[in-house]
Amino acid sequence: MSLEKQGVATGWNFLSQESGFEIGETLIEYWSDETYLKALWVGLLNTVYVALIGNVLAVLVGLFIGVFSMSPNWMISRICRFYVEIARNIPLLLQLFFWYSLFNELLPAVDQAYSLGDMVFLSQRGLKFPWFMAGHWEIPTLSGFDFTGGGTLTPEFLSLIMGLVFYTGAYNAEIVRAGIESIPRGQWEAAQSLGLTRIQMLIKVIIPQSMQVAIPPMISQLLNLSKNSSLAVAIGFPDFVTIANTTLNQTGQAVEVISLIMIIYLFMSLSTSFIANLYHRSIAHKGAER
Amino acid sequence: MNFGERSGLWMKKNLFSSPKESIVSIILGSIIFAAISKLLNWMLLSATWTGSAEVCRANSGFCWPFLWEKMSLILFGLYPREYLWRPILTVIAFVVLMFMSFDKKRWGLNLLINWLVLGFWTLFFLRGGMFGLHYIESDSWGGLPLTLLLFTFGLLGAYPLGIFLALGRRSDLIIIKWICIGFIELIRGVPLISVLFMASVLFPLFLPEGVVFEKYWRAQIAFILFMGAYMAEVVRGGLQAISKGQTEAAKALGLSSPQTQIFIILPQALRIVIPPTVSTAIGLFKDTSLVLIIALFDLLGSTKSALKDSSWLGFSVEAYVFVGLIYYFFCSSLSRLSRKMERELSVVKR
Numbered sequence: 343m344s345l346e347k348q349g350v351a352t353g354w355n356f357l358s359q360e361s362g363f364e365i366g367e368t369l370i371e372y373w374s375d376e377t378y379l380k381a382l383w384v385g386l387l388n389t390v391y392v393a394l395i396g397n398v399l400a401v402l403v404g405l406f407i408g409v410f411s412m413s414p415n416w417m418i419s420r421i422c423r424f425y426v427e428i429a430r431n432i433p434l435l436l437q438l439f440f441w442y443s444l445f446n447e448l449l450p451a452v453d454q455a456y457s458l459g460d461m462v463f464l465s466q467r468g469l470k471f472p473w474f475m476a477g478h479w480e481i482p483t484l485s486g487f488d489f490t491g492g493g494t495l496t497p498e499f500l501s502l503i504m505g506l507v508f509y510t511g512a513y514n515a516e517i518v519r520a521g522i523e524s525i526p527r528g529q530w531e532a533a534q535s536l537g538l539t540r541i542q543m544l545i546k547v548i549i550p551q552s553m554q555v556a557i558p559p560m561i562s563q564l565l566n567l568s569k570n571s572s573l574a575v576a577i578g579f580p581d582f583v584t585i586a587n588t589t590l591n592q593t594g595q596a597v598e599v600i601s602l603i604m605i606i607y608l609f610m611s612l613s614t615s616f617i618a619n620l621y622h623r624s625i626a627h628k629g630a631e632r
Numbered sequence: 633m634n635f636g637e638r639s640g641l642w643m644k645k646n647l648f649s650s651p652k653e654s655i656v657s658i659i660l661g662s663i664i665f666a667a668i669s670k671l672l673n674w675m676l677l678s679a680t681w682t683g684s685a686e687v688c689r690a691n692s693g694f695c696w697p698f699l700w701e702k703m704s705l706i707l708f709g710l711y712p713r714e715y716l717w718r719p720i721l722t723v724i725a726f727v728v729l730m731f732m733s734f735d736k737k738r739w740g741l742n743l744l745i746n747w748l749v750l751g752f753w754t755l756f757f758l759r760g761g762m763f764g765l766h767y768i769e770s771d772s773w774g775g776l777p778l779t780l781l782l783f784t785f786g787l788l789g790a791y792p793l794g795i796f797l798a799l800g801r802r803s804d805l806i807i808i809k810w811i812c813i814g815f816i817e818l819i820r821g822v823p824l825i826s827v828l829f830m831a832s833v834l835f836p837l838f839l840p841e842g843v844v845f846e847k848y849w850r851a852q853i854a855f856i857l858f859m860g861a862y863m864a865e866v867v868r869g870g871l872q873a874i875s876k877g878q879t880e881a882a883k884a885l886g887l888s889s890p891q892t893q894i895f896i897i898l899p900q901a902l903r904i905v906i907p908p909t910v911s912t913a914i915g916l917f918k919d920t921s922l923v924l925i926i927a928l929f930d931l932l933g934s935t936k937s938a939l940k941d942s943s944w945l946g947f948s949v950e951a952y953v954f955v956g957l958i959y960y961f962f963c964s965s966l967s968r969l970s971r972k973m974e975r976e977l978s979v980v981k982r
Contacts, residue, residue, distance in 0.1 A: 414653075415653050417647060417660045417664070418656065421664070431960045431967065433919070433921040435921045435932060439932075440949070440952045443952060447946055569822070572825045573825070575925060576924075583823070596837060600826060603823075607821060608821040611820070611821035612817075
């Protein structure tokens with residue numbers, strides 16, 4: 343009806359057409375003469391990659407900060423609370439822009455990169471480090487306007503990961519803290535009377551028990567981070583939404599592209615929460631057996 | 633015990649309880665001291681207070697002239713300068729009502745009505761076109777007032793929608809139940825960006841020819857639908873916490889099913905979930921920043937456009953610190969409000 347009148351193409355044929363755009367960073371080989379389908383696949387892999395790394399780091403940050411915010415040392419617990427307070431009360435998008443602008447404005451240009459033993463380099467072009475390639479270790483070397491060889495983490499990737507981890511880590515920390523607080527004092531005292539150190543108490547007694555309380559909200563944070571990784575479009579990291587957006591602008595097939603975005607994320611959310619719930623149920627089951 | 637002794641004892645207990653703790657405290661203390669002095673140095677001592685972008689670039693400190701120059705663009709977007717008093721009034725009204733909400737004595741239906749009035753007041757003052765106020769089209773609304781407007785109407789729309797969806801999810805009518813579940817799970821499973829894309833790109837395609845729906849309203853509706861799904865889950869938590877005995881007692885008194893929900897179940901359920909309701913509202917406040925992706929100029933969007941000025945390139949850290957503080961002020965005030973409500977309402981006084 344009105345779609346045809348406005349000259350909007352419909353159908354899924356565009357997926358097999360040539361995309362014609364380059365993608366800044368890819369996990370698999372991709373050329374601009376390949377199809378939109380391949381381009382979207384590259385974007386999806388990037389999204390999964392960011393979600394995996396981001397979630398692992400955010401959970402680690404959450405555990406670390408959550409445990410230390412319970413520290414008897416006033417200064418440690420204050421610093422942790424301060425971090426949580428800042429990270430949770432500023433929009434993620436603003437945080438992403440902030441990290442990204444730090445790369446552009448505070449870091450030196452390529453030829454004056456900070457270096458660590460002439461092996462690892464940090465500059466406006468991101469982080470360059472030695473990497474195992476084609477059978478031998480390659481060390482990045484400066485040639486012309488950029489480094490060649492070795493591995494690269496681009497500013498877009500680094501600021502996306504930093505933003506997501508900084509933001510979600512604070513939420514995870516609050517979940518871990520609430521989990522630890524849910525454990526009755528008696529458990530601490532019993533562990534202490536067994537002669538355990540504070541770290542042993544946490545690792546062997548308190549944290550395993552607090553998992554019961556912490557896992558369900560943690561799952562929803564995992565999902566939040568994965569969905570929030572779509573903000574990559576604002577700083578130009580080629581995740582699924584960025585590539586889908588470019589596809590939309592080039593082909594004009596809004597209905598198909600937007601439903602594709604929704605279906606992919608819906609599938610990711612539903613499958614993640616399905617797996618996570620199975621895991622949680624198995625833990626809850628073990629708890630009941632004890 | 634005098635103050636000195638007391639603080640000595642406090643420090644011994646909380647900072648220097650053992651040699652190990654003392655070393656940690658001293659190291660951390662000196663790091664914090666160094667960080668704070670460096671920050672103060674950057675923002676005050678070595679900052680540039682007057683001059684042009686060139687003066688700022690020659691200095692390494694905070695560039696205040698950039699903020700003076702771009703302040704009104706960041707705060708109010710492209711709103712016509714001669715009518716700037718209107719958005720200023722709306723921001724003041726919002727802040728005043730937010731602080732009035734802290735007063736325990738005001739909590740209740742009246743406060744809710746005040747927020748509703750505030751929403752329409754903001755809309756009326758921004759838009760004009762009535763009672764002699766000059767009409768300003770929504771494309772020129774921007775900055776903080778737009779953020780506050782998206783937030784206020786988003787919340788006022790999402791809250792009732794969430795209640796309806798949560799009640800619908802428990803409905804005995806299978807169709808209503810599954811429509812509500814489907815909607816809630818669909819929206820909660822996709823990122824906000826995709827809903828905003830839908831509102832900005834997809835929605836206009838399906839309008840009949842000649843009908844124009846302003847972008848602000850499309851984004852506003854997207855926010856209401858998105859947050860409604862999240863509110864529904866919050867409300868559902870409250871509904872589940874109400875024991876079955878309440879429904880049975882209401883039925884025994886001869887109340888009809890809608891009467892039971894409105895007068896017995898909802899008032900109790902909504903009261904229990906006030907803290908998560910406010911957290912969801914804070915989430916909404918932060919999420920309004922996403923409208924810049926569909927080219928609306930909210931607080932963050934107008935900041936981005938201020939940074940594009942070619943004669944003032946390279947001061948984004950200054951701009952982000954400034955708007956970061958504004959967002960922090962609103963979000964942390966709301967979360968303090970939530971903590972206060974939690975404290976006051978945890979002891980149920982009836």
